[in-house]
Amino acid sequence: MIRVAIIEDDVRIASINQRFVEKVEGFEVVGIATDRAQAHEQLDILAPDLVLLDLYFPDMSGLDLLQHIQRGYPHTDVIIITAAKEFDTVREAIRGGVYDFMIKPVVFDRFQEKLKAYRKYYEHMRQLGGANKQIDQQGIDQLLWRAGERLDRETYFPKGIDKLTSEKILSYIEESEDVWTAEELGKRGGFSRTTARRYLEYFVEKGVLVADISYGTVGRPERVYRRAENG
Incomplete structure (x- = not known):
């Protein structure tokens, strides 16, 4: 303590x-x-x-x-x-x-x-x-730099990433063990698929998510996201 x-x-x-x-x-x-x-x-x-x-x-x-x-x-x-x-x-x-x-x-x-x-x-x-x-x-x-606090990935938000939206999406991720796609997240949060993809990639950079390729049932490749083991 x-x-x-x-x-x-x-x-x-x-x-x-x-x-x-x-x-x-x-x-x-x-x-x-x-x-x-x-x-x-x-x-x-x-x-x-x-x-x-x-x-x-x-x-x-x-x-x-x-x-x-x-x-x-x-x-x-x-x-x-x-x-x-x-x-x-x-x-x-x-x-x-x-x-x-x-x-x-x-x-x-x-x-x-x-x-x-x-x-x-x-x-x-x-x-x-x-x-x-x-x-x-x-x-x-x-x-x-106070252990990176001023510029670290938890407090610094790059262009196109809004703090409130980021926190909203993060709450969805933390309460679910599901694998996410940009389309699914967009529907959940009321975002466009492009916006959802931007935030998902942001969380990949932060180490909260990891990305992979899924070919689905019809063989169409799709980028999917899941929580990192330490995220």
Whole structure:
């Protein structure tokens, strides 16, 4: 489990964020701090893997706490959740080593997407890390791009591929063990055969599906798709 501390002075928002975290598989909230003293105490005692940090507090600056975390807790990552939209604030947070940045109010879908991306990064870091373990250029490139999260096949959609349509088709694929053709998928989702084929080929590239040729009952070749063994 990825251990999360929420540092947020608004108790209501902290409670909402806690419920959001607990709905995402692989995460648990280990503490909530609403002021500077509580934040420092929980960092010392709990040593969380991830901190969800606001920037505005009556008795401290969230950016100052971010610097404190970077200096004293090198194995703790930070995602800022704040109403702050000033460019200089965002730039300072990025330069301060924040993993990610969410603007309030945060809807659950966006929250979940960010935590899932972080979970990939966290797991990748654990695989690459270790005492005296060396890393090659590919590993460094992946870390600099947050384990490929910015450009990987789960978050980047090429021209002609829409996120909502992609998710809709993926739900059809995941709930069925059937072999699909472009025509069958088009009928199921109300798409043209050309559109269905484009998305099916996209999922082949992602490794979710594998494609094959079927000659059917009359010998006519047809491209068919089925779930990959690890898809």
